Amino acid sequence: MASENTKREKAVKIDYLTRVEGEGGVYVRSESGELREVKINIFEPPRFFEAFLRGRSFQEVPDITARICGICPVAYQMSAVHALEAALEVTPSAEIRALRRLLYCGEWIESHALHIYMLNAPDFLGYESVVSMAGDHPQEVERALRLKKIGNRLLAILGGRSVHPVSVCVGGFYKVPRRKELESLNEDLHWALEASKETLSFVSRLPFPNYAPDYEFVSVAHPNEYPMNEGRIVSSKGVDIAPEDFERVYLEKQVDHSTALYSGRADNGSSYFVGPLARINLNMDKLMPEALAAARSCGVSWPCRNPYMGIVARAIELIHVCEEALAIIEAYREPAASRAEFKVCAGEGCAATEAPRGLLYHRYRITEQGLVEFARIIPPTAQNYHRMEDDLRAILPGVLDQPEAQIAQVCEKLIRTYDPCISCSTHFVKLRLERG
Amino acid sequence: MLIVGLGNADAGDDSAGIEIVRRLSELGNCGCDLRAETAPGVGLLDLFPVADVILFVDAVSSGRAPGTLYLASLPSKELEGRTLGALSSHGWGLAEVLELAHSLGRAIPRLFLLGIEVGTVAQGAARSPGVEQAVGLVVERISDLRALLLSSEVGVIRSFVPGDRSFPGFRIQDSGNR
Numbered sequence: 001m002a003s004e005n006t007k008r009e010k011a012v013k014i015d016y017l018t019r020v021e022g023e024g025g026v027y028v029r030s031e032s033g034e035l036r037e038v039k040i041n042i043f044e045p046p047r048f049f050e051a052f053l054r055g056r057s058f059q060e061v062p063d064i065t066a067r068i069c070g071i072c073p074v075a076y077q078m079s080a081v082h083a084l085e086a087a088l089e090v091t092p093s094a095e096i097r098a099l100r101r102l103l104y105c106g107e108w109i110e111s112h113a114l115h116i117y118m119l120n121a122p123d124f125l126g127y128e129s130v131v132s133m134a135g136d137h138p139q140e141v142e143r144a145l146r147l148k149k150i151g152n153r154l155l156a157i158l159g160g161r162s163v164h165p166v167s168v169c170v171g172g173f174y175k176v177p178r179r180k181e182l183e184s185l186n187e188d189l190h191w192a193l194e195a196s197k198e199t200l201s202f203v204s205r206l207p208f209p210n211y212a213p214d215y216e217f218v219s220v221a222h223p224n225e226y227p228m229n230e231g232r233i234v235s236s237k238g239v240d241i242a243p244e245d246f247e248r249v250y251l252e253k254q255v256d257h258s259t260a261l262y263s264g265r266a267d268n269g270s271s272y273f274v275g276p277l278a279r280i281n282l283n284m285d286k287l288m289p290e291a292l293a294a295a296r297s298c299g300v301s302w303p304c305r306n307p308y309m310g311i312v313a314r315a316i317e318l319i320h321v322c323e324e325a326l327a328i329i330e331a332y333r334e335p336a337a338s339r340a341e342f343k344v345c346a347g348e349g350c351a352a353t354e355a356p357r358g359l360l361y362h363r364y365r366i367t368e369q370g371l372v373e374f375a376r377i378i379p380p381t382a383q384n385y386h387r388m389e390d391d392l393r394a395i396l397p398g399v400l401d402q403p404e405a406q407i408a409q410v411c412e413k414l415i416r417t418y419d420p421c422i423s424c425s426t427h428f429v430k431l432r433l434e435r436g
Numbered sequence: 437m438l439i440v441g442l443g444n445a446d447a448g449d450d451s452a453g454i455e456i457v458r459r460l461s462e463l464g465n466c467g468c469d470l471r472a473e474t475a476p477g478v479g480l481l482d483l484f485p486v487a488d489v490i491l492f493v494d495a496v497s498s499g500r501a502p503g504t505l506y507l508a509s510l511p512s513k514e515l516e517g518r519t520l521g522a523l524s525s526h527g528w529g530l531a532e533v534l535e536l537a538h539s540l541g542r543a544i545p546r547l548f549l550l551g552i553e554v555g556t557v558a559q560g561a562a563r564s565p566g567v568e569q570a571v572g573l574v575v576e577r578i579s580d581l582r583a584l585l586l587s588s589e590v591g592v593i594r595s596f597v598p599g600d601r602s603f604p605g606f607r608i609q610d611s612g613n614r
Binding site: 070118130131132133134135138141142145148149152163 | 475478479481482532535536539540541
């Protein structure tokens with residue numbers, strides 16, 4: 001952290017945000033005690049995924065986009081295959097649908113356990129990191145490690161490996177698991193369900209700052225299930241649209257200080273909020289029974305607008321995905337075919353699914369030969385940056401008289417509640433072309 | 437004894453650890469369990485109960501000639517700032533994992549690092565001649581290295597310039613242990 005002071009001006013720079021995925025910083029400037037400027041600087045280099053997907057076969061897209069993130073590769077695969085299936089008018093079987101949800105459950109387990117315990121909990125308990133937290137809370141950290149391992153094991157069985165799975169394809173899976181393989185997870189998942197309840201009990205007792213702005217929460221919504229793989233897009237401000245209309249209602253724009261795009265409402269430019277808190281607020285009645293009961297009895301009043309309580313929402317979702325994974329395995333019958341048959345044709349399609357961090361939108365246009373002509377990927381973190389800056393503008397005036405280290409800590413704590421994955425969100429670069 | 441090769445198989449000299457494990461596996465009968473870890477993270481903790489002695493083999497960067505070999509017991513204060521940070525993947529490298537294991541009070545086996553100084557680390561690049569030579573030397577001398585690590589601590593960091601065939605500083609035939 002570096003700072004410079006003039007007579008009336010004060011600047012606080014967090015050069016490098018820690019305990020988030022990827023590379024970014026924060027710049028805060030005040031004058032005479034008034035907040036003048038807040039910028040979340042994303043300086044991780046742009047990664048050009050949308051550009052280098054062009055010209056590739058549609059069937060390569062799930063494996064390429066999975067490489068965007070090592071924590072949430074399934075989310076990229078799921079949004080990609082659903083968007084491409086919309087373009088190709090493919091409808092996977094009910095069994096394949098269930099298996100995809102199961103794969104997503106594995107990712108939510110490992111990602112939520114990582115964020116709750118290793119990235120976010122140290123903020124509330126006053127530790128620099130999970131390493132120092134582990135000395136006083138070894139039981140919690142051991143629980144996190146085992147939960148994460150179980151999530152990764154589920155990914156390995158269903159996806160072929162625990163990071164960047166390779167089994168997902170347009171139409172279904174290259175290979176589906178045997179029932180016995182999935183049943184081998186039952187003991188671990190029953191343990192994980194109980195551990196998730198203990199997790200909720202642990203995080204519910206954390207001291208949360210009192211802050212609850214009037215967010216626009218946005219998530220996928222499905223009539224019969226908790227949002228994950230398909231559905232419409234709804235918001236707490238009355239939006240209820242098909243995925244095809246997403247880019248009409250929510251727009252990305254470039255800002256000079258970031259390699260990530262910023263999202264906002266197309267009509268008035270306002271920020272919005274995606275992630276576990278948005279999902280529970282908008283879909284609470286779709287939680288699995290034990291998760292729903294836990295949500296109702298954990299002491300939080302729903303809908304909850306306190307972003308710091310995202311950690312509670314994640315713990316409730318941990319319970320949900322363990323329950324759902326057990327239910328899917330219980331009902332599983334090996335499908336006759338691992339993937340749907342279809343004819344390649346030209347088309348355009350989009351889909352939104354729910355990454356652990358929030359709504360992830362993909363849109364593709366493909367040629368008659370099945371080559372990608374256009375790709376758009378809007379990750380959850382890019383959608384939340386605008387909202388994070390708005391939160392900092394609201395919170396910082398109350399702490400500007402504090403030491404710089406304290407101000408920096410307030411910024412980082414708020415940003416980490418969003419579980420940002422900066423690496424996922426940096427996918428754009430401005431081209432300046434000067435011709436003589 | 438377990439040998440864990442770390443690195444990226446497609447990134448030039450960063451592939452050295454993975455390549456050593458691959459060649460040892462191909463040769464067979466080196467007397468060690470072998471494992472390649474292309475994305476080392478907190479999962480390295482799971483390796484600790486697997487063996488009494490673990491040797492991590494990885495690329496390191498300290499500005500010396502490519503192919504220079506370093507042998508050290510872990511944890512090593514001298515190494516942490518200079519090289520172990522480079523092992524980090526999403527912030528979780530060997531140094532952080534060791535600290536976490538200590539905090540959790542977990543049993544930690546005897547750990548060693550065999551570092552190979554890098555020259556070129558770039559996607560699709562070939563290994564530098566010095567690194568290639570070092571990889572061959574380590575594979576050739578694996579029995580001596582195994583005997584050394586099973587019988588003693590390394591103490592201060594040992595370094596071997598490229599082409600120094602005294603590596604690893606121990607000969608089974610000289611010790612009468614054969």
